Amino acid sequence: MNRIMNDFSIRKKLVIIYIFCMLIPMFLTDGAIVYIMLQGEDAREQYQAENIAAAVESYLVNTFDEAVSLSNSVYLNRQINEALEYSYRNSLDFFEKTYGFAETQFPNTTYGGDKLKVVLYADNDTIVNGNSLYRISSLYDTEPYLKLQESPNNSILSFYYQESKINIERQRRISILRCMDYYKDLPSEKVVQIEVNYSYLTRRFNEMKYTAPVYVCSGDTILFSNAGDTELKTDFQTLTGNEKIRLESSVSIIKEPLRILVLETQDSAIVTMQKYFPLLAALLLITVLLPFGMISLINRSFVIRLRKLSQALEAIDGEDFPELPDSQGKDEIAVLMRNYNRMGRRIQNLIQTVFKDKLAKQEMDLARQKAELLALHSQIDPHFLFNALESIRMHSVLKQETETASMVEQLAVLERQNVDWSADNIPIRAELRFIEAYLNLQKYRFGKRLSYEISLEEGCGDYQIPRLTLVTFVENACVHGVETKAAPCWIYVRIYREKDILLLEIEDTGGGMEEKELQALRRLMEHTGIEDLQKKEHVGVSNACLRLKMSTLEQVSFEVDSEKNVGTFMVIRIPVKALQRINEKEVQKEHESNAGG
Secondary structure (H helix, E strand, C coil): CHHHHHHHHHHHHHHHHHHHHHHHHHHHHHHHHHHHHHHHHHHHHHHHHHHHHHHHHHHHHHHHHHHHHHHHHHHHHHHHHHHHCCCCCHEEEEEHHHHHHHHHHHCCCCHHHHHHEEEECCCCCCCEEEECCEEEEHHHHHHHHHHHHHHCCCEEEEEEEEEEECCCCCCEEEEEEEEECCCCCCCCEEEEEECCCCCHHHHHHCCCCCCCCEEEEEEEEEEEECCCCCEEECCCCEECCCCCEEEEEEEECCEEEEEEECCCCCCCCHHHHHCCCHHHHHHHHHHHHHHHHHHHHHHHHHHHHHHHHHHHHHEEEEEEEECCCCCCCCCHHHHHHHHHHHHHHHHHHHHHHHHHCHHHHHHHHHHHHHHHHHHHHHHHHHHHHHHHHHHHHHHHHHHHCCHHHHHHHHHHHHHHHHHHCCCEEEHHHHHHHHHHHHHHHHHHHHHEEEEEEEECCCCCCCCEEEECCCCHHHHHHHHHCCCCCCCCCCEEEEEECCCEEEEEEEEECCCCCCCHHHHHHHHHHHCHHHHHHHHHHHHHHHHHHHHHHCCCCCCCCEEEEEECCCEEEEEEEEEEHHCECCHHHHHHHHHHHHCCC
């Protein structure tokens, strides 16, 4: 694959990237998004269907509970039972005794557009059929009565298509029939019929404005729905079997099982896609056209500049290296073009250097010899200083001026460390001894205002760091921390290891820094260079940071935090693999040197 890809042009590689990393994942992602959207819409419709079914069930239960409650009141009313058993002398006697019977016994049955109507039947030949009272013989051979006779219960719910008692037209009817056999001393057969107004039910059903087609069925017979099929004067229709049923639930009314069917809305997927079309169009635009434009732009950025670089390389003739004028940008190609320009200039300079006059070389040799003499001289001068300091210390000891002698001794330690550059790297324990001498000398200056604590984890003292780097940060804590605060201050130096990282912490409770100064110090520590050593501010910190970076091959990190009048905390993190450790011979030599001193 690598060999094949190396034969392709950059344009072809970008097209491959576009197809396999953008187009194919885009189609998969967009397909998943569309699927999730459709699933979400389906879940929403399912939730709506469940709510619709629950509302229809509640409506049916409430409506027929009212009819059942009315049948119970008639069933338990002895006065009505006795009236149905009474033997009337003639028709006039019947009308006189039953005048206003319905209005008196059933005062609430005519509200809501004659929602409920009570009809009583009795095995009593003295009853004249009419109003709400009928002989039971008029009920014989009717579908509800036959159903009641076959039922093991004394009440039924019946949906049927039959002639009305008011006119001879056939129409859809809903009734509750109940045998009135509560009073055993009134043995005549009596039946109460609670007729529920079918037109009222269907009208109220449609007024609820359900968002999906709903059928209420007894078996496969459609009793009423909000999708038509509710014509009063036609027989009940049945399900065709082609209905797309989303949800089916059941409810029992007087032990009559009814089915509630919520149908699918037509083209719900198409409606959903239309609903989310702007989002899908924007998604398609972003995931197809925008990457295509970016790929084209990147292709131009690559190909044009690489072609210029190739032409420049082909134009190299002997000592002539044509320079590329357009090397702007920060990407790898721009860096390559700038490096080409730099390489050309350096090669030309090297060619010129080979033919320089020998006099320049001789002048350089003389300058080097002078530098070596100055270095030797700088090594001789400190011995006179150390001898003089030792004479002053002995003189102070003889005169029992112990404090002065101790100060001179600490100063000699500091000066000897400053001038002893036989090796740039020293063990951390040696650096800590120098720090302790420095802090002891500072205590003569600050007195009780300065306290310090140095801690070294076992095994960490053998790692080597550049000489006088750690003490530079301690000196910075004294000068910029303790010196600027009148209250007593502490300086903490902690050296320990966490896994493969060596941590060097310097903390002081001094004056701290403002945020602006802290940010400037952070930038200096992270990005210090040789040019920073020529500045007047933070020269010691720049030197220490630069030497730590050089000795660890840029594997050191600095972190500093400070708060005004609270103090400053600094931590230096160095991977232990970037540090050298002194061997046993060097440890022994160091101990002997310390013992001799």
